[in-house]
Amino acid sequence: MTNNIKVLRAIKNISQEDLAKKIQVSRQTINAMEKGKYVPSTVLALKLAMFFETPVESIFTLESDD
């Protein structure tokens, strides 16, 4: 699975740290997520979708190996 959190963050001009605070996770969680180091929970995905005002499907994309 891939995501475009980094781009969405750039559009909203918000740092990893501030985003982390907004959705109540650690900064490292945001960083690791952007780097594709792990698959976030659905709660996290929904919170990001709410924050960025966009569907979950426009943030996260399944890949063939998922």
Added chain:
Amino acid sequence: MTNNIKVLRAIKNISQEDLAKKIQVSRQTINAMEKGKYVPSTVLALKLAMFFETPVESIFTLESDD
């Protein structure tokens, strides 16, 4: 977070076991998810959304304590 997988499953008339096979998880994962026993991964949410041909947001709903 809540979900309406049970309803969607009823509409499509598919058993927990068959759904589990379709999205490649164990039947217990489907059962526990329906029962709200844990929060699935985003990969799982996206697979369910694809299978049920509906947005992730229409399957899962954040609650105040999320």
Added chain:
DNA sequence: TTCAAATGTAAAGTTTATTTTACATATTGA
């Protein structure tokens, strides 16, 4: 250039998702 803010990363620890096995109960059709 210099300082501060932002980002990348890593290791250790905790919590939680998911699997496997197993069994009990419920439901439904013949």
Added chain:
DNA sequence: TCAATATGTAAAATAAACTTTACATTTGAA
């Protein structure tokens, strides 16, 4: 009723998410 299928659940084990701390590197503005 009987048998098959579906569902609920539980315990133990494993994998993975997420946190905390800590430090190094990058970037951008003054």
